[in-house]
Amino acid sequence: MTTAFGNERPADGAKRGDALGRWIGRHPVGALVLAVVVIFALWLVLAPWPPGFEAIFGKKRLFINALFNGITLGGLYFLVATGFTLIFGLMRNVNLAHGSLYLFGGYMGYEATQWTGSWLFSYVIAFISCAIVGVAMQFLIFRRMEGEDLRQTLVTLGLSIVFSDLMVWVWGGNAIQIDTPDWLLGPVSTPIVVAVKSSGEAVFLRYPSVRLVIFAAALVIGIGMWLALHRTRIGVMIRAGVDDRDMLSVLGYRVQLLFVIVFAFGAGLAGMAGIVGGTFQSISLGEDSHFLLASLQVVIVGGMGSIPGAALGAIIIGCAEQFGQTYFQNYATVLTFVIMVVVLAIRPQGLLGRR
Amino acid sequence: MALLQTTDSVPLGAQDEQRNSSALSRWLSRHAAILLVGLFMLILPAVAGDFILVQVFGWAMILGIIALSLMFLAGYGGMVSLAQMTVAGVSGYMITVFGASSLPTISLFWPWWVAAPIAIAIAVAFGALTGVLASRTEGIYTLMITLAIAAAFFYLTLQNWPIFNGFAGFTTIPAPVAFGINWKHPLPLYYLILFFAALSYLLVVYVARSPFGLALQGIRDNPRRMEAIGYNVTAHRVAGFAFAALIASIGGILMVWLNNQISPGSTGVEASIDLLIIAVVGGLGHPIGAFLGAIIYVVLRTFALDSLVAVGLDGRRFQTLIGLTFLVIVLFSPDGVIGLWRRWVARARTTGGRSRS
Numbered sequence: 001m002t003t004a005f006g007n008e009r010p011a012d013g014a015k016r017g018d019a020l021g022r023w024i025g026r027h028p029v030g031a032l033v034l035a036v037v038v039i040f041a042l043w044l045v046l047a048p049w050p051p052g053f054e055a056i057f058g059k060k061r062l063f064i065n066a067l068f069n070g071i072t073l074g075g076l077y078f079l080v081a082t083g084f085t086l087i088f089g090l091m092r093n094v095n096l097a098h099g100s101l102y103l104f105g106g107y108m109g110y111e112a113t114q115w116t117g118s119w120l121f122s123y124v125i126a127f128i129s130c131a132i133v134g135v136a137m138q139f140l141i142f143r144r145m146e147g148e149d150l151r152q153t154l155v156t157l158g159l160s161i162v163f164s165d166l167m168v169w170v171w172g173g174n175a176i177q178i179d180t181p182d183w184l185l186g187p188v189s190t191p192i193v194v195a196v197k198s199s200g201e202a203v204f205l206r207y208p209s210v211r212l213v214i215f216a217a218a219l220v221i222g223i224g225m226w227l228a229l230h231r232t233r234i235g236v237m238i239r240a241g242v243d244d245r246d247m248l249s250v251l252g253y254r255v256q257l258l259f260v261i262v263f264a265f266g267a268g269l270a271g272m273a274g275i276v277g278g279t280f281q282s283i284s285l286g287e288d289s290h291f292l293l294a295s296l297q298v299v300i301v302g303g304m305g306s307i308p309g310a311a312l313g314a315i316i317i318g319c320a321e322q323f324g325q326t327y328f329q330n331y332a333t334v335l336t337f338v339i340m341v342v343v344l345a346i347r348p349q350g351l352l353g354r355r
Numbered sequence: 356m357a358l359l360q361t362t363d364s365v366p367l368g369a370q371d372e373q374r375n376s377s378a379l380s381r382w383l384s385r386h387a388a389i390l391l392v393g394l395f396m397l398i399l400p401a402v403a404g405d406f407i408l409v410q411v412f413g414w415a416m417i418l419g420i421i422a423l424s425l426m427f428l429a430g431y432g433g434m435v436s437l438a439q440m441t442v443a444g445v446s447g448y449m450i451t452v453f454g455a456s457s458l459p460t461i462s463l464f465w466p467w468w469v470a471a472p473i474a475i476a477i478a479v480a481f482g483a484l485t486g487v488l489a490s491r492t493e494g495i496y497t498l499m500i501t502l503a504i505a506a507a508f509f510y511l512t513l514q515n516w517p518i519f520n521g522f523a524g525f526t527t528i529p530a531p532v533a534f535g536i537n538w539k540h541p542l543p544l545y546y547l548i549l550f551f552a553a554l555s556y557l558l559v560v561y562v563a564r565s566p567f568g569l570a571l572q573g574i575r576d577n578p579r580r581m582e583a584i585g586y587n588v589t590a591h592r593v594a595g596f597a598f599a600a601l602i603a604s605i606g607g608i609l610m611v612w613l614n615n616q617i618s619p620g621s622t623g624v625e626a627s628i629d630l631l632i633i634a635v636v637g638g639l640g641h642p643i644g645a646f647l648g649a650i651i652y653v654v655l656r657t658f659a660l661d662s663l664v665a666v667g668l669d670g671r672r673f674q675t676l677i678g679l680t681f682l683v684i685v686l687f688s689p690d691g692v693i694g695l696w697r698r699w700v701a702r703a704r705t706t707g708g709r710s711r712s
Contacts, residue, residue: 092495094495094498094499096502141686149494149495150435150494150495150498151685151689153495153498154631154635154681154685155682155685155686157628157631157632157681158632158678158679158681158682158685159678159682161628161632161674161675161677161678161681162674162675162678162679162682164674165672165673165674165675165678166675169672169675289506289624289625293502293503293506293507293624296499296502296503296506297503299499300499300500300503304496329514331511331514331515332510332514333507333510333511333514334507334511336507337503337504337507337511340503340507341488344488344491344492344500345488345491348491348492
């Protein structure tokens, strides 16, 4: 049996570089294929497509738009799914009310923007209100049925039904759009060529700046979380808890406090994602189950309890959804489903998950 | 996992091998409750109107059949599947695609005795595939994967027009005319549903006591040990899913014939979750729990609106009522209504015994 810290990897960069070199040494063919794929992907994105190529695969504009939409949607999915995967990894609690927290955060953020007019401030409100709900759930209910994962899941199911009905009561069934702040309105130009005019002039991609900013924010949050998990004391405690909760508790750490913190943080992130979703698309009845499903797919593909896995899974699922909607509308969800099935068949624990 | 381990390890009535004259009366007294229920259901049409007959009891029995398949998987197999409503939906959609509906562009209008077996076969294959996927993992993962499958099927039916006709779905799918009886009339439809409800109940009771069912219960309690004895755990789990799919697919066809329509909403995530609620509220400990849960759910659903308004509340808060009922059951009686009944009987027995001695 490993100790609580037994699975910790060497963190210094030099050894990482060695690991990459060793991996290439061990899988020369795989590395070559990977390099070709990466170069081809870069060419697909950066270079203007030759006419014959466009005749087969459609306009480059479509492809680039699907790619960008997929990656930014992946950023949103990442925000929702990290909380889900952290809570699952640490507490073995499948929080089926996670989608409700997302929706609740979106509505609270909408109220906050209506009252204060500040888009950024609404994130604080959404984070705090969802974190309070999360703490209440952990403190009042889940603490009393620790280790009974099926019963906990059923409770979250009941809560999600009650929550969604109460939210319909308060906010009605209509879709609500959160206004994009003025400084983020409109598109920005990107240095990516989507087409070449007959005059030889290149047309560059213009993309909504709000989506890019939000994706950057998701990136920052992701890196910040990785740093917090790997460089701070509480992060070490959380990782140790994911590996072996009982051992951590035996060593004298306050596991219950840790649970409350993680639940609050995960719920808060879901709430913030609600505002992002409300600005990207809109929030309405039914979005809670949509985002619950997305979180499920992301963590099944990426691996339970793994933050990098959530990031990878979110990008994959986001891109699959957008490409599906662009290229074969009738079977778009089947694509994400097929990805999930393939991952389950090859690696049941998820791409970056551990047994 | 305490919830899952409440089924009888010694099946009811397994020990009565007596050949003396009291065997019949003993059998009768042992099964008095279920026989009374059966008798009540048989003579119900004499007293109840068409609405009560079909929309309350018929609908409850159909939901009970589908919930029974979930109860079989969860109670005997330890696998909580949220895809059972989806399996029912697959067979329901297939009977409209191969049978009759108001859409001649999609439906093939084959006779019912061709369409129904095909629909059931496809649904069983789908259920078995779900089982193959779900058996790759264990415990709570099964619930997540089957939920993802259910949601994927829901969005497929919503977006796909060539086969599933998108969000509009299908209408005008009456029960067929067979053996000289028009099964879409309330009375024949009621007895048709009652027949299949009783059949699937007896089938589950029988299979649970068969070597296969006992092996499945062994796998539920300790998969490693069963593997060591030489049982193929994965094959048993997949077979369990296939058997449950058979029952759910029957329910799916009846559901379409009763409602006269099918659309993504009938098999959506909410319907799947409602089914889990039915099974858990009734109790996963005994097959009858599925039907108990279903009748409670349907009665609440049918009459909650009026009763909520009667006590001065908003009738539209029906979902909150269902959710709260479910929460109370999960928090205070994890083995459902069956558990409440068993505890009540046990207490009545002990107090009765005390007063006699």
